[in-house]
Amino acid sequence: MMRKTILVLIGAAAGAALTLVAVQPRIMFAGMSAKAAASSDTYRNLNLFGDVFERVRSDYVEKPDDAKLVETAINGMLAGLDPHSSYMDGKSFRDMQIQTRGEFGGLGIEVTMEDGLVKVVSPIDETPAAKAGILANDIITHLDDDAVQGLTLNQAVEKMRGPVNTKIKLRVMRKGQDKPIEISITRDIIRVRAVRSNVQGDDVAYIKLTQFNEQTTDGLKKAIADLTAQIPADKLKGYIIDMRNNPGGLLDQAISVSDAFLERGEIVSTRGRNVEETQRFNARAGDLTKGKPIIVLVNGGSASASEIVAGALQDHKRATVLGTRSFGKGSVQTIIPLGAGNGALRLTTARYFTPSGKSIQAKGISPDIEVLQDVPDDLKARSDTKGESSLRGHLKADGDEQTGSQSYIPPDPKDDKALKMAADLLRGTVTNSAFPPSGKRAEAPKQ
Numbered sequence: 001m002m003r004k005t006i007l008v009l010i011g012a013a014a015g016a017a018l019t020l021v022a023v024q025p026r027i028m029f030a031g032m033s034a035k036a037a038a039s040s041d042t043y044r045n046l047n048l049f050g051d052v053f054e055r056v057r058s059d060y061v062e063k064p065d066d067a068k069l070v071e072t073a074i075n076g077m078l079a080g081l082d083p084h085s086s087y088m089d090g091k092s093f094r095d096m097q098i099q100t101r102g103e104f105g106g107l108g109i110e111v112t113m114e115d116g117l118v119k120v121v122s123p124i125d126e127t128p129a130a131k132a133g134i135l136a137n138d139i140i141t142h143l144d145d146d147a148v149q150g151l152t153l154n155q156a157v158e159k160m161r162g163p164v165n166t167k168i169k170l171r172v173m174r175k176g177q178d179k180p181i182e183i184s185i186t187r188d189i190i191r192v193r194a195v196r197s198n199v200q201g202d203d204v205a206y207i208k209l210t211q212f213n214e215q216t217t218d219g220l221k222k223a224i225a226d227l228t229a230q231i232p233a234d235k236l237k238g239y240i241i242d243m244r245n246n247p248g249g250l251l252d253q254a255i256s257v258s259d260a261f262l263e264r265g266e267i268v269s270t271r272g273r274n275v276e277e278t279q280r281f282n283a284r285a286g287d288l289t290k291g292k293p294i295i296v297l298v299n300g301g302s303a304s305a306s307e308i309v310a311g312a313l314q315d316h317k318r319a320t321v322l323g324t325r326s327f328g329k330g331s332v333q334t335i336i337p338l339g340a341g342n343g344a345l346r347l348t349t350a351r352y353f354t355p356s357g358k359s360i361q362a363k364g365i366s367p368d369i370e371v372l373q374d375v376p377d378d379l380k381a382r383s384d385t386k387g388e389s390s391l392r393g394h395l396k397a398d399g400d401e402q403t404g405s406q407s408y409i410p411p412d413p414k415d416d417k418a419l420k421m422a423a424d425l426l427r428g429t430v431t432n433s434a435f436p437p438s439g440k441r442a443e444a445p446k447q
Helices: 040-059 066-079 090-099 128-132 153-160 216-230 251-259 305-315 377-382 417-427
Strands: 004-006 018-022 086-088 103-106 109-114 117-123 139-143 167-173 181-186 188-191 195-200 204-209 238-242 266-272 279-282 294-298 320-323 331-337 344-353
Touching: 040 066, 066 086, 066 344, 086 090, 086 153, 090 103, 090 153, 109 153, 128 181, 139 153, 195 216, 204 216, 204 417, 216 251, 238 417, 251 266, 251 305, 266 305, 294 305, 294 417, 305 320, 320 417
Parallel strands: 018 331, 204 238, 238 294, 294 320
Antiparallel strands: 004 018, 086 344, 103 188, 109 117, 117 139, 139 167, 167 181, 195 204, 266 279, 266 344, 331 344
């Protein structure tokens, strides 16, 4: 059986696909069962592919590149499965591994593909893209006057990467704008600060998780230690954990972040077609916040790993979730290395479930307390994120799907209704039946 270590990657795709990394390459066809090997339909279709491949090689008007033909065929096959399965060539695979460390070269945007164009999920704070004015839901149509249409997501991302201090021009379509906008951005080293923290007033600890990279859990532990040093224990009202517009990240970090607030119980489970894809992850004793009240902030841009944390704390009645419904990215991708220099395959292999056994795929996490933000008139057209259910070819939900949720966060914290509500709840100046959470802890159904 193939051994795996678990990793959720902040790739270019929205929701930072929940990902398992295969330690050993998966051998295609070798070791197939007798039943599979005897499948005449399978081999007939493979022969058809071989015939087409040879015909193109021999008769196309210009001599094609064989490697390019194969890569294009692979991309087409995977694109027909779902929005999160893809092929990475050797360089893209190496870039992905570097990116999970929280430092990489580029513009500083999370993107996905929509109708053949690149759509901005969110700019990363304090990066060239954010400073240049790139906004969530912007549609990138051209890169240095070259059309994006016809490129794969990986190819488009590769074009946006480049040496530090070099420029790239993006042509952007934005809701509410009649004409395309041209934005010039200078590439830089992107150092993602996964955790930021401060004291709200003098009695509320605020921690913002921007994504889940290799630095997140250590950053969270340091933030908690710093905040508890600043606020006396008898004065500390509780914690606000802000994961709004957090597109996800490493699964082991999502598990360890959840574990930081839980004493026991299941954090998340994965279930797939194969037995080895079914796993459960449980908390170990030790709540770093020592039982202090917690409010988790989410919105339409909170996806994947951030939904795991919100779902775990919500199901265990450890935190009240406040804001708007999350993105709804509830599938797991396995990264399968394809041998030296051949890159890797990102393949959807499982769904993940919250401790109570709920799948959030194409649904999202529903907040215990919904708080809608006031949005300026000129921004209303792009204040919502469509979510997983709007992506072409997405895995279907178990039951009714949910589409769209507000993702706007005002730049001035004084205008942030969700943040103010959370602080007021912790201080007791306003009340709500959902805070503090009460009732029996959720238990997953027996399998």
